[in-house]
Amino acid sequence: MKSVLLIGQSNMAGRGFIKDVSPIYNEHINMLRNGRWKMMAEPLNFDRHISGVGPAASFAQAWTVDHPGESIGLIPCAEGGSSIDEWSIDGLLTRHAVSEAKFAMETSEIVGILWHQGESDSYGERYKTYEDKLLSLFKHLREELNTPDIPIIIGELGHYLGKTGFGKSAVEYKQINQILSKVAYDEKNCYFVTSKGLTANPDGIHIDAISQRKFGLRYYEAFSKQKHVVDILDIEHEWIEEEAKRELSKNERIFLQSMKFALGQLSFEEFSTNISSINESE
Amino acid sequence: MKSVLLIGQSNMAGRGFIKDVSPIYNEHINMLRNGRWKMMAEPLNFDRHISGVGPAASFAQAWTVDHPGESIGLIPCAEGGSSIDEWSIDGLLTRHAVSEAKFAMETSEIVGILWHQGESDSYGERYKTYEDKLLSLFKHLREELNTPDIPIIIGELGHYLGKTGFGKSAVEYKQINQILSKVAYDEKNCYFVTSKGLTANPDGIHIDAISQRKFGLRYYEAFSKQKHVVDILDIEHEWIEEEAKRELSKNERIFLQSMKFALGQLSFEEFSTNISSINESE
Numbered sequence: 001m002k003s004v005l006l007i008g009q010s011n012m013a014g015r016g017f018i019k020d021v022s023p024i025y026n027e028h029i030n031m032l033r034n035g036r037w038k039m040m041a042e043p044l045n046f047d048r049h050i051s052g053v054g055p056a057a058s059f060a061q062a063w064t065v066d067h068p069g070e071s072i073g074l075i076p077c078a079e080g081g082s083s084i085d086e087w088s089i090d091g092l093l094t095r096h097a098v099s100e101a102k103f104a105m106e107t108s109e110i111v112g113i114l115w116h117q118g119e120s121d122s123y124g125e126r127y128k129t130y131e132d133k134l135l136s137l138f139k140h141l142r143e144e145l146n147t148p149d150i151p152i153i154i155g156e157l158g159h160y161l162g163k164t165g166f167g168k169s170a171v172e173y174k175q176i177n178q179i180l181s182k183v184a185y186d187e188k189n190c191y192f193v194t195s196k197g198l199t200a201n202p203d204g205i206h207i208d209a210i211s212q213r214k215f216g217l218r219y220y221e222a223f224s225k226q227k228h229v230v231d232i233l234d235i236e237h238e239w240i241e242e243e244a245k246r247e248l249s250k251n252e253r254i255f256l257q258s259m260k261f262a263l264g265q266l267s268f269e270e271f272s273t274n275i276s277s278i279n280e281s282e
Numbered sequence: 283m284k285s286v287l288l289i290g291q292s293n294m295a296g297r298g299f300i301k302d303v304s305p306i307y308n309e310h311i312n313m314l315r316n317g318r319w320k321m322m323a324e325p326l327n328f329d330r331h332i333s334g335v336g337p338a339a340s341f342a343q344a345w346t347v348d349h350p351g352e353s354i355g356l357i358p359c360a361e362g363g364s365s366i367d368e369w370s371i372d373g374l375l376t377r378h379a380v381s382e383a384k385f386a387m388e389t390s391e392i393v394g395i396l397w398h399q400g401e402s403d404s405y406g407e408r409y410k411t412y413e414d415k416l417l418s419l420f421k422h423l424r425e426e427l428n429t430p431d432i433p434i435i436i437g438e439l440g441h442y443l444g445k446t447g448f449g450k451s452a453v454e455y456k457q458i459n460q461i462l463s464k465v466a467y468d469e470k471n472c473y474f475v476t477s478k479g480l481t482a483n484p485d486g487i488h489i490d491a492i493s494q495r496k497f498g499l500r501y502y503e504a505f506s507k508q509k510h511v512v513d514i515l516d517i518e519h520e521w522i523e524e525e526a527k528r529e530l531s532k533n534e535r536i537f538l539q540s541m542k543f544a545l546g547q548l549s550f551e552e553f554s555t556n557i558s559s560i561n562e563s564e
Contacts, residue, residue, distance in 0.1 A: 262330075
């Protein structure tokens with residue numbers, strides 16, 4: 001199985017409202033739990049109990065379309081509110097992410113790293129030292145994971161920042177975006193992903209759920225084509241609409257029924273009947 | 283800070299329905315996330331997206347009452363469906379739990395281990411080899427964590443097993459319970475906790491939310507008094523009722539408002555107004 005490491009702060013973890021988008025259930029997408037793989041459901045990066053939709057689910061969904069019959073695993077290590085200093089090479093977050101990645105590598109091959117971070121460094125001239133810190137982190141991860149050439153995909157900070165709500169304090173997000181872009185263009189196997197057109201939750205800082213679905217597609221475009229994505233993709237809107245209509249496989253339908261039952265939304269009789277009818281329909 | 287390691291299978295992770303009990307918000311209870319401590323909210327052991335209420339929250343709540351001004355951290359490593367063989371000393375779950383515990387120990391002192399497991403071994407005469415495997419795990423954890431004397435609290439499997447739903451296949455739960463009890467009584471610093479009177483979700487296997495609150499209190503009774511708990515505690519029902527009425531601290535009220543806002547249940551204006559009024563009320 002292939003796997004992808006998710007690191008950065010809250011917009012990589014995901015804060016889009018789950019109710020705002022169609023769920024993605026896909027038996028070929030897994031998430032790391034206790035060092036093992038489980039079929040994905042959102043929120044998949046559970047750094048907070050309020051975690052929601054991030055870019056990784058639609059990234060993975062697009063990956064599975066291009067890799068029929070194969071599976072992908074997501075290694076969730078993003079941490080809400082974390083600054084670049086908290087991603088120092090000897091810092092807890094980095095060491096923990098490396099540890100989780102190594103557990104994942106016992107049963108998968110890491111093929112990429114998705115990075116989204118910088119809101120917490122968008123003030124107080126922190127951008128002046130950001131580049132060196134980011135390069136140091138990437139170099140360290142490549143060494144520690146023994147993955148010198150895997151693509152690292154770098155997402156731009158939202159253009160809506162610096163204006164309202166919690167996003168108001170991110171007054172220097174443009175400077176951080178310049179550095180994110182520079183690192184992506186300068187470094188080998190690093191690719192930039194624009195946040196053009198993405199919108200925020202009412203808090204003015206977190207990318208909303210629909211936008212996260214689009215962002216994930218852009219991350220996948222950069223990953224799969226090994227190129228910078230500097231504009232909105234033509235397919236975004238249509239892809240999300242089509243995805244919502246995708247027919248679930250037998251395993252996915254069983255997963256969904258099991259989930260409803262586990263959450264107390266079905267009686268045991270209803271659950272049993274539904275599972276029987278899924279099994280008979282094959 | 284003190285901390286406690288949570289291991290076992292789904293009833294330690296927690297599958298009680300969150301809507302069935304009053305939430306526990308307590309600024310002195312933390313959960314480990316990405317190697318760091320965050321204020322707890324349930325589900326705290328996110329092995330599955332359907333995780334719910336386990337025994338740890340009321341355990342920790344009772345702990346804070348006995349330790350005013352101090353804080354406790356919960357290290358969630360329980361894995362739904364795991365058998366004792368999956369908790370072998372070189373198995374992934376055990377190595378991952380040790381790894382998480384060591385991250386926690388950078389900023390806390392582990393003072394106990396809570397164990398609940400055995401449903402997955404309640405058939406096929408697995409009980410015949412269960413004792414040696416459990417003892418081997420406990421010895422290994424004590425050595426690896428360098429905590430030779432900390433209490434290990436062992437919860438009994440539900441008396442409702444072997445009858446309905448998913449619990450129907452756990453036909454040998456009584457044999458497993460005998461061994462859990464034997465280990466607790468034979469081993470130094472191991473204590474047994476009865477599941478007497480606890481009830482299940484409609485699935486017949488998972489302890490329901492109210493019962494998990496009670497179970498957590500029994501775990502704490504065993505932990506704090508260093509004794510076996512062989513009967514229902516007189517205080518259980520009243521404790522849960524009183525807890526639901528506890529007034530939240532300023533930080534807890536802010537946590538709750540932040541959560542509602544993060545989940546899209548408040549506008550930014552409502553959120554700001556509520557936070558202001560909390561701050562002014564002090």
